[in-house]
Amino acid sequence: MTTLFIADLHLSADRPDITDCFLRFMAHDTHGIDALYVLGDLFEMWIGDDDDSPFHQQIKQAFRALTDRGVPCYFIHGNRDFLIGQRFSRETGVQLLPEHTVIDLYGTPTLVLHGDTLCTLDEAYQKYRKKVHNRFIQWLFFRLPLRTRQNIGQKMRGNSHKNNRAKSQSIMDVTPDEVLAKMTEYGVHQMIHGHTHRPDVHALSLHGQPATRIVLGDWYDHGSVLVCTPAGNTLETRDFQ
Structure with missing residues (x-):
């Protein structure tokens, strides 16, 4: 019994090393699992x-092969791919989830989000x-x-990279109270x-009770996967080859 979580792959035709690692992961790591969750970006x-670029078709085919094997796959939008819609879901078999979703992870209610x-x-x-x-702005964009x-999109991506370099790390991290x-x-x-992009397992205290926040890693230098079983949760990496 295994459930896998990934996020922040930032797949693009410009990074074939990430794409190759992702395709190997989809072909080899997902056999026999209970579900795959993709938590955005x-x-x-x-x-x-x-x-419908050839690159996007290649990625969609990998998801289609997974769901055709009967493996449930769930997706929560990130800040880079919040425009993924129902056509993508139909073509891949991937189920789109609300931005904040509670799942039962082997008996533990767990909030998953980007x-x-x-x-x-x-x-x-x-x-x-x-x-x-905003739905109206998205309607106009489409x-x-x-x-x-x-x-x-290219201009917005460039502006995002520029703005993030000017921000402090504390501002770009989560707010503990939130x-x-x-x-x-x-x-x-x-x-x-x-x-x-700060993979870690954080032990918290919530109303006097122990709590856990698990942060997934990005795929810039290697693949990053959270492997969850009834026995526990482990952050693992996958090497680029």
Whole structure:
């Protein structure tokens, strides 16, 4: 009995080393598992389900092969791929989950999320996030030609990298009080998220009871996987080859 969690792969045609590691993971690590959860930023950029590039088709085929084997796969949007929609879900068999979802992880209620909503000190990002998640703005964006959306996406990606370099590490990390508030809101003592690229297992105290926050790693230098079994949870890496 095994459930796997990944996040922050930031897949793009510009990083074939990450793509190759991901495809090996999908082909070899997912046999016999109970489920795979992808907690956002699977792609470096996603500007719409109508982008049928060969690269995107390759990634979708890997998910389709997984779900065709009967392995449930779940996805929570990240800040890079929040525009993934129902067409992607139909083509891959991947089930889209709400941004905050409680699952039963071998008897432990667990809140899973991307993690960007926990970074409340980054006020500029939170304002940006509220704007781009506006349904009307998204409706307008999808009315633009694909090439125009790609150009906008590239510009936004460049601005994001530039802005993040100017921010302190503390602002870009989660706000501890927000972590406890979300756990309290959803009635859990275990949380799994990505986004911060700081893999670790944090022991917390929530209303006098022990709690756990597990942070997934990114895939920039090697693959990062959280392996969960009834016996416990382990953060593992996968080498690029």
